[in-house]
Amino acid sequence: MPLACLMLQPVHPLLFALALALPIGVAAEDKDPPRLGIKGFGTLGLARSDDSDAGFVRDLSQPRGLTTHWSGKIDSVLGVQANYRFGERTEAVLQAVSRYRYDNGFGPEITWAFLRHDFSPEWSLRAGRIGTEFFMLSDSRLVGYANLTVRPPVEFYGPLVFSYFDGLDLAATTQLGSGLLRGKLFAGHAAERAPVAPGLSWNLQGSRMFGGHVDYLSGPWQVRLGHTAIRFSHEMPINEFAGIDVLGLAPQLAAQGTWSHYDSLGVVYEQGALQIQGMVNRIHNETDQYEDSWAGYLIGAYRLGNFTPYTGYSQTRSSPLSLPAEMPAAQAAVIRYALSYSHSDQRTIFIGTRWDFAQNLALKAQVDRTHGQPDSRFLFRETTSGWDGRMTVFSLALDFVF
Amino acid sequence: MRLQRCLLALALSLFATAARAELVVAVDTRLGITRLSREEVVNIFLGRYRKLPSGQAAMPIDQPTSSPLRKEFYRRLVGKDLSEINAYWARLIFSGKTSPPMQTENTEDVGPLIQAIPGGIGYLERSQLTPDLRVVLEMAP
Numbered sequence: 001m002p003l004a005c006l007m008l009q010p011v012h013p014l015l016f017a018l019a020l021a022l023p024i025g026v027a028a029e030d031k032d033p034p035r036l037g038i039k040g041f042g043t044l045g046l047a048r049s050d051d052s053d054a055g056f057v058r059d060l061s062q063p064r065g066l067t068t069h070w071s072g073k074i075d076s077v078l079g080v081q082a083n084y085r086f087g088e089r090t091e092a093v094l095q096a097v098s099r100y101r102y103d104n105g106f107g108p109e110i111t112w113a114f115l116r117h118d119f120s121p122e123w124s125l126r127a128g129r130i131g132t133e134f135f136m137l138s139d140s141r142l143v144g145y146a147n148l149t150v151r152p153p154v155e156f157y158g159p160l161v162f163s164y165f166d167g168l169d170l171a172a173t174t175q176l177g178s179g180l181l182r183g184k185l186f187a188g189h190a191a192e193r194a195p196v197a198p199g200l201s202w203n204l205q206g207s208r209m210f211g212g213h214v215d216y217l218s219g220p221w222q223v224r225l226g227h228t229a230i231r232f233s234h235e236m237p238i239n240e241f242a243g244i245d246v247l248g249l250a251p252q253l254a255a256q257g258t259w260s261h262y263d264s265l266g267v268v269y270e271q272g273a274l275q276i277q278g279m280v281n282r283i284h285n286e287t288d289q290y291e292d293s294w295a296g297y298l299i300g301a302y303r304l305g306n307f308t309p310y311t312g313y314s315q316t317r318s319s320p321l322s323l324p325a326e327m328p329a330a331q332a333a334v335i336r337y338a339l340s341y342s343h344s345d346q347r348t349i350f351i352g353t354r355w356d357f358a359q360n361l362a363l364k365a366q367v368d369r370t371h372g373q374p375d376s377r378f379l380f381r382e383t384t385s386g387w388d389g390r391m392t393v394f395s396l397a398l399d400f401v402f
Numbered sequence: 403m404r405l406q407r408c409l410l411a412l413a414l415s416l417f418a419t420a421a422r423a424e425l426v427v428a429v430d431t432r433l434g435i436t437r438l439s440r441e442e443v444v445n446i447f448l449g450r451y452r453k454l455p456s457g458q459a460a461m462p463i464d465q466p467t468s469s470p471l472r473k474e475f476y477r478r479l480v481g482k483d484l485s486e487i488n489a490y491w492a493r494l495i496f497s498g499k500t501s502p503p504m505q506t507e508n509t510e511d512v513g514p515l516i517q518a519i520p521g522g523i524g525y526l527e528r529s530q531l532t533p534d535l536r537v538v539l540e541m542a543p
Contacts, residue, residue, distance in 0.1 A: 039495060112498050120453075121459050121460070122453070139497040140492075143492055143497075145488075146492040147489075173450070173451050175451070182450075271481065272481030273481065303483065303486070306483075356485035359467075359485070362485070401492045
């Protein structure tokens with residue numbers, strides 16, 4: 001558009017000359033945005049801890065943790081996404097992600113595969129394979145570039161083994177007061193597996209789930225209240241895990257057919273260079289196999305040029321279970337031992353910085369210091385009898401989008 | 403090649419003026435909108451709620467990635483760096499929610515696009531305004 005080039009002021013003489021020299025039509029382009037877009041995201045992460053008595057994982061979808069050797073497995077991820085527009089209001093999205101997963105491999109998975117239709121600025125429907133939103137920000141926790149910290153606080157997001165489900169969600173937005181009120185409802189079936197022990201996983205596929213949340217956004221504030229429930233359609237392989245017939249001895253430990261409920265409240269405050277995030281959640285399991293828990297975290301960050309130093313605190317605690325049924329002491333001990341794996345009682349202080357050193361690239365360094373009880377084992381893998389609940393984790397991450 | 407040089411020259415001349423640029427948010431006069439609040443412009447450009455007071459869907463138009471106007475616009479609108487805006491969109495794009503504003507390749511396309519697209523809304527320097535465009539918000543430094 002040489003003409004438009006000329007209209008810019010102040011008109012630089014060189015610009016003027018260049019614009020005149022431009023053949024008509026060279027800059028004229030198709031005004032329709034491209035229908036197909038391919039984008040991607042990824043992280044090259046390296047982390048190690050100072051403790052070989054427990055394996056540190058990002059969340060419980062990972063079967064083995066890292067210890068005192070630098071490892072790239074828990075935080076490294078690569079995702080590719082294709083968006084195809086059928087018109088102004090309809091879009092198809094397909095996303096594949098490769099990351100360290102339940103079967104100890106990096107096999108790529110289709111994480112999203114859905115159609116989105118915006119009926120109006122108020123109403124939007126998605127159907128297909130969609131990201132789960134148990135908690136605020138949980139559907140983008142693999143996208144390091146979108147997040148401040150190297151990984152989402154483990155005490156809070158660690159129990160989440162669900163990334164996506166097959167179903168639909170309906171979102172509505174309206175103005176309320178000076179802000180926006182947004183609501184979403186979703187329903188469908190889980191489509192993943194969760195690791196239990198090396199070579200053993202829990203099939204969550206087909207587990208019915210539904211939920212919703214309400215957001216209020218006003219100025220620098222965003223507040224979200226959410227609830228999700230899931231009903232397990234397959235039994236957790238606790239018999240195989242414990243090596244005895246646990247469910248025969250204590251049928252109340254069955255997970256199949258029981259519901260788990262996830263409640264959360266999140267608050268985000270972003271004003272210029274300042275960012276504060278705080279959330280609390282409560283997980284209630286109908287089955288006596290997993291302890292109920294609550295967790296919370298708070299992160300504060302302040303951007304200074306290209307650096308955004310941050311610090312945070314996260315904590316979780318679960319309520320110990322009692323074994324009511326009378327049974328032979330030896331077997332009760334085995335069961336108690338198997339159940340003790342779902343106990344958590346720990347807090348972590350972390351500090352780090354994000355450095356946006358180039359467009360679409362960020363480098364992060366973080367140190368996490370966890371203080372927990374020796375019986376706080378739920379969020380770790382392969383804990384030994386020497387585990388004292390204390391661990392320091394050092395992390396580096398290079399996040400990118402393309 | 404020539405186009406690239408033109409763009410480079412444009413970028414250079416804009417860079418010098420961006421900090422003191424008179425940035426305005428504009429729509430087509432035919433939309434009949436006279437004023438938008440800062441909050442409404444935030445909602446439209448950050449993809450939270452893309453609806454104009456007339457009831458029509460809003461279609462935001464971004465300046466080119468490298469444009470100093472773009473950097474200046476988001477700094478004045480929400481006090482954020484472009485890297486933060488990119489991170490914000492990475493979250494929404496890769497969770498399959500809203501799409502970012504349509505992005506032009508050349509800054510001089512913004513005005514014509516505002517008029518060509520129903521519900522089009524863009525930001526530009528006051529000097530780029532044409533009589534068919536109506537300023538709905540002035541972005542003071």
